[in-house]
Amino acid sequence: MEIKDVILGFLDWKPMTGYELKKLFADLDFLPWSGNNNQIYKGLLELEKEQLVRKTIIPQENLPAQKRYSITAAGKKQLQCAVAQPPDAESLKWRHGFLQQLAWSECLTTEEIRQLVGQFQKQNENELVKTQDAIRNVPATVRRSPREAFIWGMVFRNRVMHLQSELNWLNLLLGGLTELNRKLDSL
């Protein structure tokens, strides 16, 4: 998922202007882009050129005309494709790409979502093992004092705890999806 895919995700909710998109980027903390003018307005121009969105110009009195963008069929296809990608490794570092895929997963079946979640779960488990190993290899140089040794231990433990909390969250997620299916089946 790159920023243009997220824009498509928003436009798949409803048609919007660049201005509205900017506000969403500013409000939603899990998106790693600032959503500045350059990203949004340039992005929209490109998306239009690629025919993934279409614009309607709405003139206003005393204010610059609104350009309201809506997603095209090709845009929907592109969104679905981006969302269905196997979660990439950077998700485990700072750009939580998996959350973005999940947020716009409405275009996938529940089974496909489960698969994505499963893949991400495995990546997290591997990373947890890797990090716990890494603790044993902390460079000896960082033991100038018992305090520094303790602090570096905590730096690694931070990551371990985050990964564990992520795994807990993934279990809740899978449980919730099952629960939803159960309810729908019983209707």
Added chain:
Amino acid sequence: MEIKDVILGFLDWKPMTGYELKKLFADLDFLPWSGNNNQIYKGLLELEKEQLVRKTIIPQENLPAQKRYSITAAGKKQLQCAVAQPPDAESLKWRHGFLQQLAWSECLTTEEIRQLVGQFQKQNENELVKTQDAIRNVPATVRRSPREAFIWGMVFRNRVMHLQSELNWLNLLLGGLTELNRKLDSL
């Protein structure tokens, strides 16, 4: 903390070459920089121009000469200054700046570290409240299905759980620092 400060942090352990620094950036997952040639070698040149590091050239047979950089007094001052900054807001998003400050906090007193931790703790608590509020304001547009509503709930809950796990970690950290002090006092 920007990448040059982290380089200073490493050189404060011991003098190193660009090649060694690269490996550290590659190995340590909590650092958000890839540590590619451009960043490291350009960074070192700039640091040298700013007189924050000094280089010694060590010729080798059959291999390019090593350039071993060491931190200067001015460099140590700069590092301490960077580490002592109040943790910035981006720490709460993706670039976990606080971890970097903590990792190189050996130049601070335990009291100063406690202060940093306290500040970061407060920011996390505020952010937790803010995020829990935000859940109540999730745009109604994202409820195309019960499934989507559930998923967006989980996207927000991911952040809540991370913040809670961060607060737990901060308590462990403060507890550990107290414990260390107790031990030193009892000698």
Added chain:
DNA sequence: TTAACCATGTAAAAAGTTACATGATTGT
């Protein structure tokens, strides 16, 4: 009257990634 909101966009700079370039040594 000052700030925030509405609404668009562009320019320049900074930061980051990927690929290029060299070339000996060591292990599989």
Added chain:
DNA sequence: ACAATCATGTAACTTTTTACATGGTTAA
């Protein structure tokens, strides 16, 4: 024979940020 390690650096490109630019409306 091929890949990895050692060891430096540069060039081209992409991404992101910050600042510039305009200008009317509304609420404190």
